[in-house]
Amino acid sequence: MDVLKFECPDYLITISTASVNYAWDRFVRRVRSAAQTYCAYSSSRKGTLKLRDLPAGKNELVAQNDEIVPCEEWPQLWPVLFETCKYQFAVEFKQGLDISIEKQYPHVRHQLKSIGENFKFYSSSSDSGILVGDIDFLNSPGKFSFAFDYWDTDGLLHHEKMELYVASPKLDTKNDLQQIMALINQEYENYIYDYLTLTFSSFALQRSVKNNHIIWLSIFRSVVDEYFRNVRFVMSRPNNKPVRKTYHARPERIRRWSQREEERYRNMGQDAEMHYFRYEQTENTINTRENRFVKYTLHVLGKKFREVFSELGALPNVMDAEERQLLEDYQRQFKRLETSPFFQKVGEFEGFRQESAILQQRMGYSKIYKAWLMLKNSLELIDGKTDIGMKQIWELYEIWCFLVMKRLIAKVLGLDLQKPNNYVREDKSKMLNTIVKSEMTHVIEFDNVKNGDKVCLEYQHTYNRRTKEFSTTTTEQRPDIVVTIKKKDGFVLTYLYDAKYRVQDDARDGELDEGVSIDVADYPLPDAINQMHRYRDAIYYSMKTEVRPSAKEIIGGYILFPGRVVGDEIYGRYFYQSIRKVNIGAFPLLPAAKENEDDIIQCDLLERHLREILLEDSVYEHVKDSIPQKGLVYDTENVFVLIVDRDAYDDYEHNRLSMEIPLDINKGMFKIDSIDYFMFIVENASEGYYRVTNSRLRIKDDKLILALSLTDYQSFEFGFKDVAECDTKTIVSLRDLLNVR
Template sequence: MALLPTGSDKLLEISTEKLNVVIKSRRNWQGDTSNRSSSLVLDGRNIKEVKIAATEEDIECENFDYAHYEFEIPPIFFEQTDYEIIIKSNDGSQLSFWNENSSVKDRVGSAYDGDYTLLSGVLNFENTCGYSYFEISADGVRCLSIRIEVFPSKITYKEDYQKMIDDISEMVSEVAIDFMQKTYQTFKLGDKQSTVLSVYFQILSVIFNDYMNAVNRIISVPHHKLITEHEVVPYYKAKRTDKTSINWLRKRQDRMVISDGVVAAERLLTAKKQLTYDTEENRFVKYILRSTVKRLDEFIKRYTRYAKNVAGGEPEEKVIQDAQRMKRDVKRVMHSSFLQDVSEYHAAKSMSLVFGMAPGYRELYKCYLMLSRSLSVNGDIFKMSVKDTALLYEYWCFIKLFSILKKEYKLVSPDIVKVDNNGITVTLVKGHRSEARFINPNTGEHITLVYNPSEQKTQTVNQRPDNVLELEKRGTDVAYKYVFDAKYRIEKDPSSPFYPDDKPGPKVDDINTMHRYRDSIVYENRESKFMFEKTMFGAYILFPYDDEEQYKNHRFYKSIETVNIGGLPFLPGSTKLVRSLLDDLISDSKESAFERTTLPAGIEEKLAKVDWDKREVLIGTFRSPEQFETCYQRRFYYVPKSMVSDDRLPIHYVALYQTNNKFGDKGEIRYYGEAIRVALVKRSSITEVPINPSRNNGDEPYYRITVRGWKDITDTNESGETIKPLEQGMAIGFTNMFLLQHSDVVPELNIKSEEEYRFYRELKRASKDVDIADDKTDIGFKHGDTYFDFHDGEILVIKDNKIIHKCAINEFAKRPGSSFRMITYAMKSKMITDQQ
């Protein structure tokens, strides 16, 4: 083997006695191939010389009638690259070129019309990676077979590419296999039943010689056994008798005669030893052969139907011929040997040792297992076509997202893959909706991961992102949707003045696509005055890149925090950033999810804001159930003037608080009403409730509040429940209508600011074990042994009487979701440090 000249565009030259082959390419792949190896396999007649680019080895090629060579070389064939192939006859022979896929085969033809002594063509494997097999014949006789290995340029082939396929194999019962693809990937024996006919045919094609050798060896030296047969014959022909013969004669004494004192029988049951091949093992051999013929028949029918009805062309003649030849050979052996007289096989409870030890039977049984079991991607045994790398990456992204979610949340619906299992392929159905539904055990909220959602219609051009994460949030009917779009593209040369960063990352036009997805996919809400509403809250590119730490400083990663659009590196060994974002999106409250999206200018003026200084709801308590019943029935409430400061006026609403100590541990706030009249009166004028004689306060001024009617708070509260007490209750308190409609327990009514409310909501979402401490000036929250204190413009995180983290309240107000995540990260870090 010789080294090609430096600077030559020739990648591979093969010279044989009959023909010469040259493969050229002007594009050199930009990347490090020093630690990567590729394989080149040649089978042919009279191979004289092989020249391979990018190698310094010289290997002599002996001019044998037939030779097999395997070379380990640096990668020279890559995706998305044009390769010119030239095949020239040395002796005027008519040449032909064959590849298992017609789109490759049809690109190579005669250089001049009608002259098949010179073939040429340009091959481009696009995004397809793996092994590709070429066969070149001269005058109809195969002279040379070439197997090349096509490498991806955006991922590492021996690691990421194989790991992607492993992940898919793990999640799907059969690897996504397409019989009509340009390249194939090697497979090894798996451990699951396989019903895919294309898989069966490809395996049988490779092992058929071994299969027939095993069958022929069985035919030449078959397993047999001796059996004893009995026959009634004249006594003079009987040669051997046994106990069965004696018992037969005892039952038939009329056949015996006595002559001259001698007892004799006219006829006897004689025993004969006979050789038979009708054994359980041979019946199983016949069953294997019959099932092979049946599967080949079914394959031919379905492959022909697939080629005509789905692929829109004629079936590959060589494939049909190979299938017919194999079927013919198997039937010939079955009908011209002892097997035609063997009985039908019935499943045995255990397998004979013959299939584990006897020559021929052992090999045939191994072939049978290979044919009847599923395949895992690996090894160098079987030729299988796989998806092109871009589509493989798209499939892997969905399946990996599914796998990440499945580990953290309860799977409800496993419908993640739709397959066409009655034809020639088993694939994820691109362009058709597939989804998986999960439940968050902490919140009870539903999580839906959708592949190829088909309903994303817009008022202009319909959009179809690859993956959409749909989240349900408590307290709202809004579905929060996020696009995770797989793009097998990367900007490896960020030096362009049009690229906004100096580090590798997603393509700019892909980022623009994310903007389009988020802004153009809308929902028609006929009940809303705005009519059309955006349904996508964020859009992210998943792209093949492995340096997550470096990418954290990339502009398109930071943009996720600011505008909720950007890119995330996603490969088998690089999933941390995606996992983190998924965790954040799912753990976000509905408020944080809303804050992640960008809003149009002026929207704040249109959104209703809560005035946290305005406490217009009086929370009224009772001294007895009778007092409550009277106020409820008469639609009024009364309170001493001394307990209501002037800045609390006017009172707009009254909520009735039934405390545990007065209502037998059945306390709650269930009813509230709108105040229509507030009058300052003497206590003595409130005659519906008699004055307690011990108090004698008839002249004390009271506010008598008349309400329009009492409403059930379960109709307006976000939770649909009453507000429960956590203590004996307050005397008189004030809150606002927002808190009254969004609180679960009474202490929540004391929250004093939007920042306190948002922090409490995030903390409550993260854990149900949260307490509120209110000391009238500052409010705090307790979670386990950690205390969160709002004090002097800061949020203090206190554990073991030490401040472990601080966050300015005004910073939290700007980005509550991200600020809270920083606090939780600090808590986790402290916990890990304490454990070490």
């Protein structure tokens, strides 16, 4: 279907795709009434714009301006380009093309080499033809500049451009994405920006000391042509300063005499013609403060550009050839201007003692000064006129999920991240921020002051054959987010989270809950949830059996996806129910609405989950709802039970850390080194249990005695708790003993 047509006297642009109906429906549910005025369109040529009438649900193109009155800008319209769709672009040139040689064929102009290579020109006559190609906007919402060049029969080169907007049906790019970027920028300044991207965003400038190469280059590209033009203007019409200079010459060469030298000449008589006399004259010089400043900007900006350009050299196969040629031309212009004879006569800049009216008001100088100030600025996350590339949205979503986890963990543990303390430790210097693509890892450690646990939050932790404590014997596993809880007794609990910027688009991609429509509900992709099963199967303890803790490594695995929640419907979704059953499932995660920014996220399910795993002291409560990893058998925690009557229990000194229990040698045998806990049972109920640190048998008065060393008494929350029926002086599973319905 055709979704957009733009026509001017020289050419017709047509954009088409298979279908946008599903993407439009989801987009409307995301942004509601804002959908019809969400974006704007513009063109370098005046013409007529037609869009598919998506708001009315009609399969026809509707003109957005009168053909008699062509326009260049069309604000407040609905989007027809979505990041989940692949589009075909066609530019049909009517006539007047110069295609006598292949070098002058029309071609698409973009920073990314792959975009230009996707397009091909086909001639239909000696002066007309069509330029066609495909563009896939996957994970790249934002503004898109469709630019192309062509030569006409008069030998003129035309640079044409049409700016479009690519919307996302998964989240609101003007609200949700802005909050995601703001949170990331707050933690890791300027990390969100990127170079050589398919789409871009527009931001306003703000004064900032910190600036990175990507921001600098984006601002530089917007001012460099005018900057060079004004430097040349200054060289042709420089600001001069009159200075008085002293010379010595013979009398016939001096035009203006001072009174003193004139008297000296008369006193010398006939010999005066043989002598040199001093004279002064006023001359104009270009060695002014303002010209020294212009020379200084050339030196500083040229040096900065060479640093950035050398870093871009690491991207030879990604950058378009014309883009590289343009940057090389900038480098040559800097060198040519810096070494020009004009600036050889200008001294070094030593700063200004006071403001210069010439820099602020005079033609040429004021524009150079403005460009200098802009290149010292950073970017503000509001709509503006500076275009800059952003990292792909899936990567931003991953990092945002990690930062949300950081804030939620701190919130649950009662820690204030704004106040420096010893309970939160992280090294932000390891978060890389550069033009060159590289993997990024980060570790944050928390102290749980409520129960003494150590909590570790990791971004992109790698499990492979070389990792020391936990490993995988198969391929490398790299979950996005890992939360590790180390209990006081050394017990280790690990939870995996994978951020997936994807939702199920088709009911055929996976099974839905009964009575639920894919057009209304957001579901994670089934393969993403299955991946969490694969993680649990692949990762296990690499420690030797005899030193391995009696615990499992992966307690649970969860998907974080951009799903919206309406009412209590989420509680019935299979991906949430499965968390309770097998500890594998999914949490919807999107930024909270502006009026509820303190909540951080829209749905509190993830926060409630973190409260359960971080604040629950009993390891049993963590493990009891989780199934073992495939092919593994988890060690059972055993308790030695002693059934006593109420009077004996009340008389017992509960602060004692040792216990001697006579055994009946004729009742059989059991393995005493398997005892983990000791518990009193009174009338089929217990008030708590001790951890056993040591157990041994000895003979005393011809009786077999079990000696237990005890520590860490753990009482149940609501007093006595019913336990399963069992015999006294036996070893039973703690899980079986407490699992009483």
